[in-house]
Amino acid sequence: MKSFTYERPTSPAQAAAAVSANPNAKFIAGGTNLLDLMKLQIETPTHLVDVNGLGLDGIEATPEGGLRVGALVRNTDLAADARVRKDYAVLSRALLAGASGQLRNKATTAGNLLQRTRCPYFYDTAQACNKRQPGSGCSALDGVSRQLAVIGASEACIATHPGDMAVAMRVLDATVETVDGRGTERKIPISEFHRLPGERPEVDTTLKPGELITAVTLPKPLGGAHIYRKVRDRASYAYALVSVAAVVQPDGSGRAAFGGVAHKPWRVEAAEGEMARGAKAVTAQVFAGAKPTHDNAYKLKLAERTLGAALTEARA
Amino acid sequence: MVSVGASAVAAALPGAVGAAPAANDAPVLAKVAFTVNGEKRDLELDTRTSLLDAAREHMHLTGSKKGCDHGQCGACTMIVDGRRINACLTLAVMHQGAQITTIEGLGQPENLHPMQAAFIKHDGYQCGYCTPGQICSGVAVLDEIKAGIPSHVTADLNAPMQVTDAEIRERMSGNICRCGAYSNIVEAMTDVADQNKARRPA
Ligand SMILES: Cc1cc2nc3c(=O)[nH]c(=O)nc-3n(C[C@H](O)[C@H](O)[C@H](O)COP(=O)(O)OP(=O)(O)OC[C@H]3O[C@@H](n4cnc5c(N)ncnc54)[C@H](O)[C@@H]3O)c2cc1C
Ligand code: SF4
Ligand code: FES
Ligand code: FES
Numbered sequence: 001m002k003s004f005t006y007e008r009p010t011s012p013a014q015a016a017a018a019v020s021a022n023p024n025a026k027f028i029a030g031g032t033n034l035l036d037l038m039k040l041q042i043e044t045p046t047h048l049v050d051v052n053g054l055g056l057d058g059i060e061a062t063p064e065g066g067l068r069v070g071a072l073v074r075n076t077d078l079a080a081d082a083r084v085r086k087d088y089a090v091l092s093r094a095l096l097a098g099a100s101g102q103l104r105n106k107a108t109t110a111g112n113l114l115q116r117t118r119c120p121y122f123y124d125t126a127q128a129c130n131k132r133q134p135g136s137g138c139s140a141l142d143g144v145s146r147q148l149a150v151i152g153a154s155e156a157c158i159a160t161h162p163g164d165m166a167v168a169m170r171v172l173d174a175t176v177e178t179v180d181g182r183g184t185e186r187k188i189p190i191s192e193f194h195r196l197p198g199e200r201p202e203v204d205t206t207l208k209p210g211e212l213i214t215a216v217t218l219p220k221p222l223g224g225a226h227i228y229r230k231v232r233d234r235a236s237y238a239y240a241l242v243s244v245a246a247v248v249q250p251d252g253s254g255r256a257a258f259g260g261v262a263h264k265p266w267r268v269e270a271a272e273g274e275m276a277r278g279a280k281a282v283t284a285q286v287f288a289g290a291k292p293t294h295d296n297a298y299k300l301k302l303a304e305r306t307l308g309a310a311l312t313e314a315r316a
Numbered sequence: 317m318v319s320v321g322a323s324a325v326a327a328a329l330p331g332a333v334g335a336a337p338a339a340n341d342a343p344v345l346a347k348v349a350f351t352v353n354g355e356k357r358d359l360e361l362d363t364r365t366s367l368l369d370a371a372r373e374h375m376h377l378t379g380s381k382k383g384c385d386h387g388q389c390g391a392c393t394m395i396v397d398g399r400r401i402n403a404c405l406t407l408a409v410m411h412q413g414a415q416i417t418t419i420e421g422l423g424q425p426e427n428l429h430p431m432q433a434a435f436i437k438h439d440g441y442q443c444g445y446c447t448p449g450q451i452c453s454g455v456a457v458l459d460e461i462k463a464g465i466p467s468h469v470t471a472d473l474n475a476p477m478q479v480t481d482a483e484i485r486e487r488m489s490g491n492i493c494r495c496g497a498y499s500n501i502v503e504a505m506t507d508v509a510d511q512n513k514a515r516r517p518a
Contacts, residue, residue, distance in 0.1 A: 003343055031410065079465075101490055
């Protein structure tokens with residue numbers, strides 16, 4: 001690991017100003033992704049700004065009838081919050097399907113949104129990777145791509161956003177709240193938060209350098225059955241090959257977002273009109289234009305079946 | 317604003333806020349104070365030191381093990397401020413004021429923690445390398461169930477949590493055992509859960 005200086009500011013504006021002022025600075029929250037990457041020298045910040053002392057660890061009701069989740073709320077606490085369990089169960093379920101008990105005790109809401117891909121070539125510093133080293137090429141295109149994206153990818157990168165929580169937040173239409181180095185606040189719809197790789201796979205999200213996530217807000221509860229299904233290589237403690245976050249109403253209408261298939265949680269609202277007609281009708285539209293590789297074409301069928309299982313579970 | 321981490325190079329500057337990158341990757345030292353197994357410790361560490369390395373290399377508490385150093389095995393599990401975490405994926409300097417319990421603090425050979433005694437009774441280990449992490453995790457898991465924290469296998473998120481084999485297996489999935497002592501670990505934890513239940517009036 002490269003050496004770094006460390007500071008612990010006490011207000012969000014100070015923290016954002018500190019990272020904005022220094023292009024080699026990074027925020028650190030739970031540290032469970034950043035330190036992993038720093039040990040491998042995939043991330044090499046020379047200054048860390050610890051955001052744990054900013055008082056951003058509460059969950060409160062919003063005037064609109066939703067919830068405002070502080071950026072530093074731990075994954076365990078968000079999953080266990082009584083209001084989340086009752087009204088946003090898809091989010092509890094997605095969180096509980098991720099990582100391990102130890103990791104969820106440290107991992108934060110903001111850090112989870114910003115976790116980087118698990119593409120094996122991104123992790124292997126001996127291989128070319130446009131995300132790790134812009135312009136170096138993409139080893140996955142001709143490599144092992146079983147875990148990688150089937151849709152929304154580019155010639156430059158076929159990585160996925162590997163997380164679970166963001167898939168549930170996408171189906172719930174969450175909003176990411178931020179403050180930048182000048183103290184300006186903004187709200188980013190979750191649909192516009194993660195980006196597609198395009199020509200710039202090194203940029204995962206639409207956050208500006210030094211912009212601090214302060215909270216994620218959830219609109220008022222949707223009701224219905226909340227399902228999160230995750231298909232993985234082992235029953236626990238593994239990333240999704242495909243996951244589905246679904247909210248299904250008693251009349252069969254509803255919403256669905258897919259994880260493990262693209263550089264961002266994948267949701268096509270226009271396809272949701274087909275929900276009552278079943279999984280196949282929905283996924284045919286959701287994955288229209290998909291360009292799977294030889295290794296990961298199985299994900300298209302798997303996505304259909306996983307949504308089918310979620311719909312069956314919702315009716316049970 | 318609290319600011320620590322003046323490097324040898326930057327030490328002359330007042331405070332290290334937005335400090336220049338440490339020249340030539342020179343070590344940056346910072347002070348941290350926390351309580352480990354009931355004892356107050358004041359350390360000055362390279363900012364890069366993980367909580368695990370601080371315990372093993374600087375406090376000579378070698379019970380916590382380093383299996384992977386990347387959050388994948390659980391051998392380094394400690395209980396910090398009442399919660400189990402992977403000590404390899406957190407910086408020591410981020411734990412100012414924390415209450416830290418390692419396997420050495422749970423019990424001693426002459427005064428075993430019930431979970432330690434149950435691991436011995438049920439043969440919850442073979443080589444023993446993963447065991448300190450398993451035991452710290454096991455203690456915390458029973459507390460998590462008691463606190464009503466749900467898991468991936470909890471059928472009803474809004475009902476009281478139960479200690480079942482399925483719950484224990486899922487909650488312990490962050491602790492890998494290469495010797496495969498898993499089924500005996502489940503027995504040991506079930507035994508302790510039963511003892512706790514017997515002690516607590518329903
Ligand atoms: C072995 C292992 C298995 C895992 N399995 C899963 C899994 O199955 N599913 C899953 O979803 N995840 C999984 N994870 C990933 C885990 O969820 C993430 O590591 C965690 O959520 C990151 O949160 P953190 O607070 O620790 O982030 P950090 O590591 O502290 O930060 C991550 C990034 O976010 C930035 N950041 C942090 N806070 C802010 C903020 N407030 N504003 C702006 N930027 C910020 C940091 O600068 C950094 O770039 C796994 C991790 C490991 C190690
Ligand atoms: S898919 Fe993306 S992350 Fe993976 S090697 Fe190619 S550029 Fe890197
Ligand atoms: S050493 Fe920390 S999880 Fe493996
Ligand atoms: S007892 Fe050997 S690794 Fe678990």
